[in-house]
Amino acid sequence: MTETTTTLAHPIEDTVARLTRRVDVLEGELAVRRLQHTYGYYLDKCLYREVTELFSDEGEAVFCGGVYRGRAGIERLYLDRFRARFTQGHNGPVHGFLLDHPQLQDVITVDPDGTTAHGRFRCIMQAGVHESARGQFAGKSSYGQWWEGALYENEYVRENGVWKIKRLDYRPFWHAEYSKGWSETPPMNQVIPTITYPEDPVGPDEITPGYELFPNTDVVGFHYAHPVTGEVWQS
């Protein structure tokens, strides 16, 4: 260790410096957790502009294998696609439309450089349009009510001291029409993108092939090593 000499010369300063780095990591973990939870609350209330502002300019968002790149891609996804479709362009919730997806079970890793981090989360969504409001959604694609279970494996970056989303990778796993359940609901394959931008004006920049829903059960790779054995995940 080349630090030995320094440690002997300035023991208390070195101790404090090491402790400071540990506190940096703790703060980073809580900041990333807060960032992702904030994302969830904004998206649930259709605050799509606020969602896009959580991303780095060099960020990207992946939905069901469809990759939306950079500021333009992120705005295409949340503003041109979701906001136009779910709330008819309104930035905020609309009467009768539910899309709650609590953010759960974080495993967050702040990388050694302290400026990037990875986070695994999951969610269970409750979605649908209230029966009393269906008239105003007429002519849109049919809306029922459904549960959705999903995973995230995300990346975060610290820019000028502020944690932002670098790569959000949302991976729906199973759907359940409310009256049927996850076992009796056929895969909702319509959520998987098939046409890229600009052929689809709200499509992704790239499509990662092979995305499959339940009954497929493939593992979404873990960004972290096994906490006891240190074994790195091999997909």
Place this chain on the structure above:
Amino acid sequence: MTETTTTLAHPIEDTVARLTRRVDVLEGELAVRRLQHTYGYYLDKCLYREVTELFSDEGEAVFCGGVYRGRAGIERLYLDRFRARFTQGHNGPVHGFLLDHPQLQDVITVDPDGTTAHGRFRCIMQAGVHESARGQFAGKSSYGQWWEGALYENEYVRENGVWKIKRLDYRPFWHAEYSKGWSETPPMNQVIPTITYPEDPVGPDEITPGYELFPNTDVVGFHYAHPVTGEVWQS
């Protein structure tokens, strides 16, 4: 900065003092999270006395816009209303009565003074009486089984080193009779208070008007600024 001179004179002491304040904040965030999670576990087991003891004497509890103030109000809500109604005055669970509401998705902010904090949480409740136990609940208002989705925007206070609930604001958002789902269930408006104490002997001290359930989707204001832009929420 008036601190400059001091910093030069006692660099290591100042570094440690700043680090200590950062650790104070981290501990505060985890203590508040723990406090709210503890609240959830107690309430799920009908430990209503233990719930009231989590509040500051100057605290208040708000349910669906009904404000219960101070020690007297908090005990009226949890002991005179919930405990009398749900467990017939027994402090603890009763056979056959389920009211689980996992506490989820915390966003906690310890204020700069270190003695107050805000926290946003949500929950998904599973409630109802088991069919085998319905006889003992006869004569009470009818109990079915239902899901409930809700938000909290709470305040906490540190008194003599102990974090307590200063203001719990529970905001049910949607209900779902189990067999119908959130889209087919009419608003359970009977949970919204209409008569204050003492006219209603278990009523709130004050009612904030305008409380509405789903299909209403109004945003419950965020106590925190946007984590990237710093924009403060304007309701």
Place this chain on the structure above:
Amino acid sequence: MTETTTTLAHPIEDTVARLTRRVDVLEGELAVRRLQHTYGYYLDKCLYREVTELFSDEGEAVFCGGVYRGRAGIERLYLDRFRARFTQGHNGPVHGFLLDHPQLQDVITVDPDGTTAHGRFRCIMQAGVHESARGQFAGKSSYGQWWEGALYENEYVRENGVWKIKRLDYRPFWHAEYSKGWSETPPMNQVIPTITYPEDPVGPDEITPGYELFPNTDVVGFHYAHPVTGEVWQS
């Protein structure tokens, strides 16, 4: 306080030592939380070997009152029982089999010695076999689809700097066949063990009698004192 003299002699060193112990506790709490969340993700993907490696060699796992002791017991439960039954011996997910159980609402206490900890968690499980895959599960016990609500009261140990599970105590509370709900589903008592090892080759080493499911509502004791009154839980 016998520390007074020392504090006066080495004030900054003592301040830093106290701060270090506080950071140790914060890191311990987040490490335990991460460990339990990691457990959840592994088990959901039927990575049973990885699950067993999260335990201390002196650990134990308790399911519905059935105690599996030490390395041999833990492997009997996860490898010989769960892996053989749920995935026919395959270490990893099988097509069509869902067993998601998000880990929620942690209350974690790092003990004063810094080498052991307790944690309360809960989960809500979604389980079942997809209708399109039922043929491959023929001849097995019937699989429907169900929700399951459960609690954990676990213990953890730090060995050579690595946190491991010392005692996992999984306590299912209620089940809900998807089409019926928790109020209309009779207790799934078949999950409660009745025969110990080796009479049952995949049975527990010991059975704690008296395990009951909902409509039973007994409190699973809290490892922690009341955060405000300091009252210790008396079961």
